[in-house]
Amino acid sequence: MTDEPTRAPEARPVPGPGTEPGTGPGTAPDGRTLEVVLRPLVRADLDALVTMERDLFGAGAWSRASLAEELDGPGRWYVGAQDAAGDLVGYAGLWFDGEDAQVMTVGTRPDAQGRGVGRMLLDALLDHARDLGAGDVLLEVRVDNEPALRLYERAGFERFGRRKGYYQPENVDAWTMRRRVAPPA
Numbered sequence: 001m002t003d004e005p006t007r008a009p010e011a012r013p014v015p016g017p018g019t020e021p022g023t024g025p026g027t028a029p030d031g032r033t034l035e036v037v038l039r040p041l042v043r044a045d046l047d048a049l050v051t052m053e054r055d056l057f058g059a060g061a062w063s064r065a066s067l068a069e070e071l072d073g074p075g076r077w078y079v080g081a082q083d084a085a086g087d088l089v090g091y092a093g094l095w096f097d098g099e100d101a102q103v104m105t106v107g108t109r110p111d112a113q114g115r116g117v118g119r120m121l122l123d124a125l126l127d128h129a130r131d132l133g134a135g136d137v138l139l140e141v142r143v144d145n146e147p148a149l150r151l152y153e154r155a156g157f158e159r160f161g162r163r164k165g166y167y168q169p170e171n172v173d174a175w176t177m178r179r180r181v182a183p184p185a
């Protein structure tokens with residue numbers, strides 16, 4: 001596992017519900033839609049992932065090596081959103097430790113944001129975590145990341161703690177958030 005922090009800190013890609021071609025389109029609240037299909041990420045996606053990482057996370061971007069490690073990591077499941085032209089416009093990853101699942105990252109290419117892609121990716125992670133039998137889905141998110149906070153809160157995540165200086169070297173705190181996915185006993 002990479003020692004970089006999760007963002008919300010990485011699969012052997014395994015096809016699962018909601019990841020088959022034909023899933024989509026993502027629908028934005030204002031009705032603008034982006035036609036995307038979800039599919040497992042593979043090593044051939046690394047070039048596109050590295051570019052999106054740099055654009056979305058700047059100095060905090062995971063390196064190519066970290067991304068490659070994540071795609072192959074134990075318990076990891078990474079999914080991408082592909083547009084009609086066949087380009088990746090978003091990606092997200094989950095880590096299941098046998099009990100709970102952790103959102104490792106979610107990102108939408110800047111020109112595709114606000115059109116439902118992030119929510120679609122997050123919903124795929126939640127569905128997959130539920131299928132794996134996870135109890136909770138956990139994540140960390142920068143306290144100043146309003147778009148991500150809104151995405152997570154709209155998807156039913158609740159804040160339950162704050163980690164001081166979690167993001168370094170920026171020295172920014174993280175909210176820890178969780179959402180129950182296991183069916184009631």
Ligand SMILES: CC(C)(COP(=O)(O)OP(=O)(O)OC[C@H]1O[C@@H](n2cnc3c(N)ncnc32)[C@H](O)[C@@H]1OP(=O)(O)O)[C@@H](O)C(=O)NCCC(=O)NCCS
Pocket residue numbers: 007008028029056057105106107108109112113114115116117118119120140141142145146147148150151154
């Ligand atoms: C966070 C992120 C993944 C959202 O992706 P997206 O494809 O734009 O999200 P969606 O279009 O599915 O929108 C989901 C919700 O987030 C809200 N949202 C999206 N962008 C927003 C913004 N700039 N400001 C406020 N809310 C925003 C949407 O309004 C929507 O909520 P709503 O249903 O109440 O309207 C995207 O902004 C991103 O890639 N950011 C940079 C990377 C990042 O910070 N990832 C999270 C790491 S923890």
